[in-house]
Amino acid sequence: MAPNKSLTRRRFVTLTATTGTSLALAGCGADQLPAETDEDQTETDTETSSTHRRAQTTREEHEVDVEPGSHPRTNYQLDVHDKRWNTYPLWIDQNGRIYGRSGTDVTVSDDWYHTTEVLFSFEEIDDDHVQMVIVPEGGNIIAAVGGRGDTGGRIYRLHDDLSGAEKLYQFEYGRALPGMGHAVYDDIIVLSCYALSDFEANQHANEVILSTDGGRSFNRILEAPLKTTDAANLHVHDVEYDPYADRIWVVVGDNGNTQLYWSDDRGSSWEAIAEQGEVTMLTQIAAFKDCVAFGTDGTPEGIIRWERKGANDKPDGVDDLVRPYIKIETDPTDDTMEMYARGRWHIREDDGRELCLMAFGYSPMDTGTDSVVLASVNGAEWYELYRTQTRKILLTTVLGPLSMDGPRRTVVSDSTQSEGYQVNATVPKFWT
Numbered sequence: 472m473a474p475n476k477s478l479t480r481r482r483f484v485t486l487t488a489t490t491g492t493s494l495a496l497a498g499c500g501a502d503q504l505p506a507e508t509d510e511d512q513t514e515t516d517t518e519t520s521s522t523h524r525r526a527q528t529t530r531e532e533h534e535v536d537v538e539p540g541s542h543p544r545t546n547y548q549l550d551v552h553d554k555r556w557n558t559y560p561l562w563i564d565q566n567g568r569i570y571g572r573s574g575t576d577v578t579v580s581d582d583w584y585h586t587t588e589v590l591f592s593f594e595e596i597d598d599d600h601v602q603m604v605i606v607p608e609g610g611n612i613i614a615a616v617g618g619r620g621d622t623g624g625r626i627y628r629l630h631d632d633l634s635g636a637e638k639l640y641q642f643e644y645g646r647a648l649p650g651m652g653h654a655v656y657d658d659i660i661v662l663s664c665y666a667l668s669d670f671e672a673n674q675h676a677n678e679v680i681l682s683t684d685g686g687r688s689f690n691r692i693l694e695a696p697l698k699t700t701d702a703a704n705l706h707v708h709d710v711e712y713d714p715y716a717d718r719i720w721v722v723v724g725d726n727g728n729t730q731l732y733w734s735d736d737r738g739s740s741w742e743a744i745a746e747q748g749e750v751t752m753l754t755q756i757a758a759f760k761d762c763v764a765f766g767t768d769g770t771p772e773g774i775i776r777w778e779r780k781g782a783n784d785k786p787d788g789v790d791d792l793v794r795p796y797i798k799i800e801t802d803p804t805d806d807t808m809e810m811y812a813r814g815r816w817h818i819r820e821d822d823g824r825e826l827c828l829m830a831f832g833y834s835p836m837d838t839g840t841d842s843v844v845l846a847s848v849n850g851a852e853w854y855e856l857y858r859t860q861t862r863k864i865l866l867t868t869v870l871g872p873l874s875m876d877g878p879r880r881t882v883v884s885d886s887t888q889s890e891g892y893q894v895n896a897t898v899p900k901f902w903t
Contacts, residue, residue: 618646645676692738766812
């Protein structure tokens with residue numbers, strides 16, 4: 472990170488109260504959502520000139536209490552691992568163990584992903600790449616495998632003794648993603664699939680599946696309908712389980728096929744915010760106690776916030792998803808940074824506190840270079856924690872912290888890129 476960048480680039484975020492009718496945000500075309508590379512195409516394990524880089528700010532200077540709403544300016548404190556790995560961190564369990572992927576292998580690390588070992592290999596069971604690993608509180612290890620071609624991705628549960636794996640579900644088309652399309656709360660796991668649509672072959676990654684037993688079984692609860700083939704795609708962008716309303720949220724793209732769904736009976740029935748195609752492009756969902764925040768894809772890049780009056784409140788139409796929004800500060804000479812919400816990590820404490828981290832990054836086909844991570848404890852005030860200012864790192868997968876107290880460590884990785892860059896940092900304490 473260049474130390475002499477303008478402080479404008481280091482500003483946190485701006486809460487903008489707007490008036491008027493709905494915002495029309497730029498949609499994501501076929502080249503705009505995660506364009507993952509084949510991780511086995513990069514087999515080298517060589518390091519660049521330095522294994523770690525640290526910004527000028529020390530950890531002690533970075534560890535300050537921040538009053539919500541004060542929007543302080545600060546230097547970024549980043550540890551960047553620029554080793555070209557062929558293994559990527561994907562999940563942190565309740566014990567701080569990090570799970571990842573490397574080709575057909577599920578990897579594991581007990582030292583914050585500095586070193587890894589193979590936990591389980593799918594080479595003999597399903598000779599395809601691991602895409603995602605999820606470990607809910609109950610301890611079941613759920614792995615998503617394959618789904619890049621015409622054959623849909625598979626969901627497996629590893630046997631407790633790691634002697635094998637049980638296939639629980641297979642998508643008709645598409646695959647699970649590291650940053651998007653999954654939500655975990657206690658024994659509830661919501662997963663969706665993603666891929667670019669093949670309209671001629673009638674193939675769409677439009678399924679949402681649910682487990683209520685900690686990943687021992689999955690059932691399909693939604694198959695989003697197609698409205699138009701004039702849109703770039705029909706596919707699921709993100710899902711969320713909302714513990715405050717016992718509600719499942721789903722956002723679907725792309726423009727023309729966009730929709731926001733929710734279900735209050737765990738998928739038996741669904742409601743939609745408007746006619747399909749009327750809602751703007753949304754790529755992330757974060758349910759807070761008093762609101763639901765939606766990460767956007769378009770201009771202005773940032774977060775749309777729906778404030779609810781109670782747990783049973785529901786959006787009343789697309790106008791509810793316009794005001795206010797959180798706008799990411801950009802370079803004054805560059806009004807469009809071409810970023811969209813790519814991933815999140817959300818913890819909810821027993822005492823009522825909660826913290827959400829949301830990663831934004833450029834589309835691989837755009838000209839933008841920055842990736843940022845925003846953080847919020849209430850969905851209303853958002854702070855910019857990290858900004859990479861380099862196209863080499865495309866922040867996507869946000870992991871940790873496990874608690875709002877203690878070291879509050881995070882791992883932010885660009886697991887959609889073949890280089891495997893990783894950012895280690897600490898969330899400053901900005902709650903009372």
